[in-house]
Amino acid sequence: MLLQVLGTAAGGGLPQWNCACPGCAGARAHPGRRRRHASLAVRAGPGRWYLVNATPDIGEQIEECPGLLPGPGADVRRSPLAGVLLTDAELDHTLGIARLREARDGVDVCATAPVLRAVRERLGLGAVLGPYTTVRWRELTGARTPLGEGAEVTVDAVPVSAKRPRYAADATGPAAEGDAWSVALRLRDTGTGATALYAPALAAWTDAFEDAAREADVVIVDGTFWDDEEPLRSGFSRTTATGMGHLPITGPGGTAHRLARLPGRCLYTHLNNTNPLGDPGAEQHKHLADQGLDVAAERMVIEL
Ligand code: MLT
Ligand code: MN
Ligand code: ZN
Numbered sequence: 001m002l003l004q005v006l007g008t009a010a011g012g013g014l015p016q017w018n019c020a021c022p023g024c025a026g027a028r029a030h031p032g033r034r035r036r037h038a039s040l041a042v043r044a045g046p047g048r049w050y051l052v053n054a055t056p057d058i059g060e061q062i063e064e065c066p067g068l069l070p071g072p073g074a075d076v077r078r079s080p081l082a083g084v085l086l087t088d089a090e091l092d093h094t095l096g097i098a099r100l101r102e103a104r105d106g107v108d109v110c111a112t113a114p115v116l117r118a119v120r121e122r123l124g125l126g127a128v129l130g131p132y133t134t135v136r137w138r139e140l141t142g143a144r145t146p147l148g149e150g151a152e153v154t155v156d157a158v159p160v161s162a163k164r165p166r167y168a169a170d171a172t173g174p175a176a177e178g179d180a181w182s183v184a185l186r187l188r189d190t191g192t193g194a195t196a197l198y199a200p201a202l203a204a205w206t207d208a209f210e211d212a213a214r215e216a217d218v219v220i221v222d223g224t225f226w227d228d229e230e231p232l233r234s235g236f237s238r239t240t241a242t243g244m245g246h247l248p249i250t251g252p253g254g255t256a257h258r259l260a261r262l263p264g265r266c267l268y269t270h271l272n273n274t275n276p277l278g279d280p281g282a283e284q285h286k287h288l289a290d291q292g293l294d295v296a297a298e299r300m301v302i303e304l
Contacts, residue, residue: 001153001189002043003196003218003302006051006061007036008295010224010272011092013057020077021234023273033278034297037092038200038270039260040220041065042187044147047080050108052185052198053098056085064299079155083108084282085155088182088201090165091153097125097135106134108148110182113139118168144188156210157183161203163245179206182245186212195303196220200270200298203245205258216264217304220296223268226275226284227251234274246270249277250287260291267296 007013014035015024027033037055045089046049049067051058060067062081070079084100097119100107111119116137120126129135131204138145144154159179164171185197195216199209202222213219218224224246231237231244241248248254249268259266268288276282277295288294 001187001192001194001197001304002039002067003187003304004065004067005040005066005220005298005300005302006268007037007055007269008269008298009035009037010270011037011090011274013037014271014273017102018275021091021273021274022279023088023275024281027273033280035271036061038047040198042067042147042153042196043067044082044151044153048082048148048151048256049080050083050085050147051081052085053087053093054100055092056095057161058096058099062102071191077104079103081107083110083136084110085185086115086119087185087198088163088165089123089168090201091123091167093200094119094123098129101129101132103133106136108138109137110138110145110155111141112141112159112177112183114164114171114173114177114181117173118165118171122171124167136238138183140183146190154190156186156188156190158186158208159183159198160199160201160206161210161245163201163203184209184212186216189304196302196304201245203242205247205255210258213259213262213264216262217267218267218271218302219259219262220267221255222246222270223249223261223277223295224270224272224275225249226248226277228253230272231275236274243259256291256293259293266293268293271295271298
């Protein structure tokens with residue numbers, strides 16, 4: 001299985017357009033610190049790729065992933081991009097879907113039932129994209145679903161939490177769908193059985209997530225905030241990291257000590273611009289390294 005990390009920042013990116021905090025200013029001064037919105041590309045088979053989440057940076061992210069470039073050949077509008085898999089309905093993970101309106105051969109958008117409803121009906125993408133392209137809306141469940149016919153990769157959703165976007169805060173639906181608002185996606189190579197678990201928004205460390213993480217060869221997980229007080233301290237929020245639906249990296253409820261016990265490789269993604277890890281010289285990188293953990297790098301390729 002071939003994966004490429006296409007971005008590792010939380011909503012807003014690094015730098016964020018309207019922010020001059022130390023993290024954003026540092027990224028302006030040092031372009032090597034820039035991080036695009038969190039996204040991952042996965043190769044489903046020969047010349048056939050999916051994106052995990054469609055960010056506002058999707059056009060640039062496709063340009064930076066050799067597997068996703070159109071061509072070569074006479075059919076100049078043939079794209080290897082078959083579709084998008086969504087972990088949730090948050091704007092930083094879904095706004096890019098609208099940028100795929102040029103898709104000549106249509107595009108799959110795969111997500112759980114409540115996420116599909118939010119994106120189609122609340123964001124209006126069902127009606128808006130109809131006149132431009134064919135979106136094949138596909139429901140993701142806990143069952144392994146091949147990424148196309150004869151695909152070398154399957155995907156299944158591991159429900160994580162009922163955290164829903166603000167634009168859908170009042171959305172209702174079957175109670176059983178609650179935890180399907182935000183999921184970890186498990187990508188599995190059907191040949192080797194290798195698995196990657198991708199969870200850029202982890203509101204709770206559930207037993208189901210623990211089991212999936214324990215089995216995974218690589219876990220790419222929510223690293224939005226270094227500690228629980230970070231959003232309060234930096235003054236941009238009145239809630240803690242946990243209150244915002246992101247378990248912090250450190251502290252009693254943090255993810256680092258749990259990840260450190262897992263057998264697979266663990267990488268953090270979805271870094272907020274307040275996260276000290278945005279500075280490559282920060283001492284916090286050593287704390288992670290001491291536990292065998294790391295931050296995913298922009299454009300890094302992972303082969304499983
Ligand atoms: C999140 O990750 O919590 C969301 O992207 C926040 C938001 O953009 O409202
Ligand atoms: Mn986000
Ligand atoms: Zn900032």
